[in-house]
Amino acid sequence: xxxxxxxAEEAEMGQGHxxxxxxxxxxxVVAISFRSLVAxxxxxxxxxxxxxxxxxxxxxxxSALKNFLLANVLGQFSLYIFGFLFALVGxxxxxxxxxxxxxxxxxFSNIAKTAQTAQGATMASGLMIFFDxxxxxxxxxxxxxxxxxxxxxxxxxxxxLVDSTTAPIAGLALISSWIxxxxxxxxxxAHSLGLETGGYALFVQMLPVRFYCWGTLMxxxxxxxxxxxxxPMLKAERRARKEGKLISLDARPILRENPxxxxxxxxxxxxxxxxxxxxxxxxxxxxxxIFFVGINRLKRxxxxxxxxxxxxxxxxxxxxxxxxxxxxxxxxVPLVLFWAAVIGGLVAVLMPVLQRIxxxxxxxxxxxxxxxxxxxxxxxxxxxWAMKTICESLGTSYYLLSLVGDSLPLLAVPLLTFLxxxxxxxxxxxxxxxxxxxxPIMLPxxxxxxxxxxxxxxxxxxxxxxxxxxAIFGDHCSPISDTTVLSSxxxxxxxxxxxxxxxxxxxxxxxxxxxxxxxxxAFFGFPPWLFxxxxxxxxxxxxxxxxxxxx
Numbered sequence: 126x127x128x129x130x131x132x133a134e135e136a137e138m139g140q141g142h143x144x145x146x147x148x149x150x151x152x153x154v155v156a157i158s159f160r161s162l163v164a165x166x167x168x169x170x171x172x173x174x175x176x177x178x179x180x181x182x183x184x185x186x187x188s189a190l191k192n193f194l195l196a197n198v199l200g201q202f203s204l205y206i207f208g209f210l211f212a213l214v215g216x217x218x219x220x221x222x223x224x225x226x227x228x229x230x231x232x233f234s235n236i237a238k239t240a241q242t243a244q245g246a247t248m249a250s251g252l253m254i255f256f257d258x259x260x261x262x263x264x265x266x267x268x269x270x271x272x273x274x275x276x277x278x279x280x281x282x283x284x285x286l287v288d289s290t291t292a293p294i295a296g297l298a299l300i301s302s303w304i305x306x307x308x309x310x311x312x313x314x315a316h317s318l319g320l321e322t323g324g325y326a327l328f329v330q331m332l333p334v335r336f337y338c339w340g341t342l343m344x345x346x347x348x349x350x351x352x353x354x355x356x357p358m359l360k361a362e363r364r365a366r367k368e369g370k371l372i373s374l375d376a377r378p379i380l381r382e383n384p385x386x387x388x389x390x391x392x393x394x395x396x397x398x399x400x401x402x403x404x405x406x407x408x409x410x411x412x413x414x415i416f417f418v419g420i421n422r423l424k425r426x427x428x429x430x431x432x433x434x435x436x437x438x439x440x441x442x443x444x445x446x447x448x449x450x451x452x453x454x455x456x457x458v459p460l461v462l463f464w465a466a467v468i469g470g471l472v473a474v475l476m477p478v479l480q481r482i483x484x485x486x487x488x489x490x491x492x493x494x495x496x497x498x499x500x501x502x503x504x505x506x507x508x509x510w511a512m513k514t515i516c517e518s519l520g521t522s523y524y525l526l527s528l529v530g531d532s533l534p535l536l537a538v539p540l541l542t543f544l545x546x547x548x549x550x551x552x553x554x555x556x557x558x559x560x561x562x563x564x565p566i567m568l569p570x571x572x573x574x575x576x577x578x579x580x581x582x583x584x585x586x587x588x589x590x591x592x593x594x595x596a597i598f599g600d601h602c603s604p605i606s607d608t609t610v611l612s613s614x615x616x617x618x619x620x621x622x623x624x625x626x627x628x629x630x631x632x633x634x635x636x637x638x639x640x641x642x643x644x645x646x647a648f649f650g651f652p653p654w655l656f657x658x659x660x661x662x663x664x665x666x667x668x669x670x671x672x673x674x675x676x
Contacts, residue, residue, distance in 0.1 A: 145519035148173035148512060149552040149605065156604050160375075162620050166508040166605065170194070173515035193518075197510040205459035207503070210263070210614075212466035215495035216403055216473045217267040222491040223477035224389040225400030230271045232397045240276040240366070240676075244286055244349045247273060251290030252342075254408065258295040258608060259462060262287055264404060266615025279365035280372050280618035281626040282358060288612035288627060289345050292556065292597045293338040307593060308439065310564040317565075318572050330586050333653040336642030337543070337594035337635060340660050341601075344634045347664045353672025356629035361622070362675035376619035379505060379610065393482050402476065407469035414461030419445040505610055505620075509554050512605045516553040525549050538571045539587035540643040546595025547602070547635070554605035556596035563592045587647055594638075601631045637663050 148169040156165035174189030197203050220226045237243040247269045254261040266287045273283045296307075312324025320327075348354070354362050364370050372378065389395075419441030423430050426444070431437030445457050474492060477483040483491075525548055542563070550559040571588045600606045604624045613620040641659040645651035 142520070143524060144176055145516070145521040145524050146552060147176065148515050148519070149521070149554075149603075152512065152605055156621055160377075160621055162379075162505060162604065166505065166512065169605075170508060170511060170515070173512070173519060177515065177518055193511040193514050194507060197514060198507045202459050203507065203510065205463045206259070206506070209259070209459065209462040209466050211495055212463065212470050213263050213407070214267065215492040216407070216466060216470035218491045218494050219470070219473040219477070219483075219488050220268075220400040220403060221271075222389055222487065223399050223473070223482055224393050224395040225397065225403070225473075225477075226268065226271050227389065228395035228397035229268070229400040230275065231395060233272050234275065237272060237276070240273075240278050241349060241352055243269075243273050243276045243278055244282070247283065247286045248290055248345060248349065251287060252294050258291045259611065261291045261295065262608060262611045263615045264407065265290070266612060268400070268404065270616060274371055277365045277369060277371070279358075279361040280376075280378075280616050281361040281622050282354075282365075284612045284616040284618040284623040285358065285627045285630065286345065287616055288601065288609060288623070289341050289630070291612070292600065292608060293341045296338050296593060296597055297332065297335060307560065310560055311568075311589060314565050314568045318569060327586070327589060331590040331593070334587055334590045334642065334646065334656075335594055336590070336638040336656060336660075337598050339657070340634045340638040340642070340664075341597075341631075343657075343661050344630065344637075344664050347661060347668060348630070351665065351668045351672060352674055352676070353668040354675050355668070355671045355673065356626070357622075358626040358630065359673055359675060361626055366675050372617070372619060373622065376622060378617050379614045379620050390483070390487075396480075396482075399473075399476050399480075399482070403469045403473035406472045407465050410465035410468045411461055414465055415445045415458065416441055418457065418461060506607055509605045509607045509610055513553050513555045513558055517558065521549070521552050525552070535571070535574045535584055536647045538567075538574065539584060539591045539647050540639060542567050542571075542588050543591035543595040543598070543639065543643060546592050547599035550596045550599025550606075551603040552599075554600070554603045554607065554609075556600040556606075556608075559596035559599065560592060563596070564589070567592055584647060587643060591643065598631060598635050602628055633664075633667060637667070 151172045152165045152169035155168045156162055159165070170189065170193065174185040174193065178185035178188050217226070233243075233246055237246045247265065250265045250269055251261055254264060266283070269287075270280075270283060308324040308328050310324070311327045315324060315327055361373070364373060420430050422444045423440060428440065428444075430441070445461070470492060474485070474488045478485050478488055525545055528545070545567075546559050546563050549563065550556050553559060567588060568585070571585055600608060602624070603609060604621065609624065610620060612618075613623045616623075637660055638656075641651075641663065642653075642656045645656065645659070646653055
């Protein structure tokens with residue numbers, strides 16, 4: 126049943142074979158069967174290498190290691206992300222050691238008196254860091270962990286809170302590292318179709334119909350307010366509340382920390398600003414760095430910089446994310462993330478040393494302690510990126526697109542586009558890669574089906590939104606997604622437990638969003654605002670019907 130030879134030629138011709146789905150399927154099956162992400166990714170990697178290079182181990186092993194793994198590990202993006210993780214986790218270690226986190230948690234505890242309000246504070250923190258998903262995940266996950274631990278919120282629930290706030294808010298924000306990439310894809314495709322609508326205008330038109338993103342945020346808020354859980358999350362929350370076990374006995378957290386290493390010395394004061402100032406330094410350095418890099422790149426390109434308009438901000442974020450004059454767009458945001466974390470770490474070390482709370486040796490030791498705690502993360506992240514490259518090389522996206530056919534009813538395209546984008550993101554483990562493949566294909570596809578009346582323009586807008594939201598949904602559900610892995614890393618949660626507990630909530634959100642959004646608006650002509658009425662009502666009654674209190 127397998128192809129007679131490697132799939133390289135078919136993929137290069139823009140064709141996909143069914144076997145291109147094998148690597149992600151192997152990853153999921155092995156992960157579920159053996160509860161080991163390392164084994165799952167390793168088996169999937171070998172499967173992809175054989176499919177691409179053939180069965181000869183003398184050929185496929187060195188070629189796959191070089192082109193799939195090392196090419197990702199040694200790339201600028203990867204190196205800066207590794208540096209960012211090391212620097213930011215090291216900074217958080219110092220914040221714990223200096224008593225800053227404990228002081229900050231005491232401040233939060235004056236507001237958050239229960240597990241419910243602690244979860245609300247975590248969601249609010251995620252909404253405030255709207256301009257970048259990586260920094261959002263790591264900062265919120267690492268800093269809010271002590272607060273949720275105090276109120277016996279399971280690590281699985283914390284990972285869900287972090288993961289389900291990060292991508293939706295970054296995808297909806299009018300200024301973020303996401304929108305620059307999305308606007309560039311939308312704008313170039315709209316221009317190729319001869320549309321007068323620019324990429325940013327199309328993005329704004331799509332905002333009311335970004336059903337999965339809005340639905341995820343509403344579902345999360347209703348979950349917190351109702352205090353009800355269902356499925357594996359209910360089991361995890363009851364274990365944490367009633368038994369005090371924040372993680373299960375068989376959990377294997379990706380980030381393995383030694384609590385004793387993080388304990389502050391006896392008798393030192395717990396000062397909240399020793400945590401707040403370094404964290405604010407990271408955020409302000411990130412924004413300053415984006416503006417600094419973006420303005421310099423715009424000036425070098427001979428483009429006038431306008432700091433007093435939304436379009437000027439968009440241009441700055443856009444060229445920081447991707448500069449067409451540089452190889453692969455330049456390091457951009459990962460470079461800024463790295464230096465922001467380094468500066469924040471320096472502030473975190475100097476503050477307790479100057480206050481004589483810690484000796485420099487103690488602070489430096491805590492900072493460097495981030496390297497061994499990352500542990501298996503340094504294997505899993507590169508393997509997740511390698512899976513993306515393998516799927517791209519095998520033509521997984523082309524195979525999935527071939528399933529759509531060319532005789533679909535126009536009104537069915539938005540929903541099927543959402544499902545197709547979700548499947549692609551789940552298989553490839555990347556939302557950005559899915560957007561990059563599907564926007565240039567699905568938007569012209571729906572246009573050729575007959576957008577010949579102003580009333581049908583809504584179908585085009587819905588399809589555009591379905592690509593972005595489907596990519597985020599599939600990324601949420603995928604165990605090989607880098608952002609899903611980072612959520613597990615930041616919260617100290619077993620990765621497979623995070624995926625298992627988040628999946629039913631993501632599926633419920635997707636189902637309600639599909640019925641009240643894509644089906645309601647496309648097939649029945651509902652006005653988009655009706656989604657914001659129907660979705661929370663249905664979600665609330667879902668929690669009443671199947672949800673139970675964890676306390």
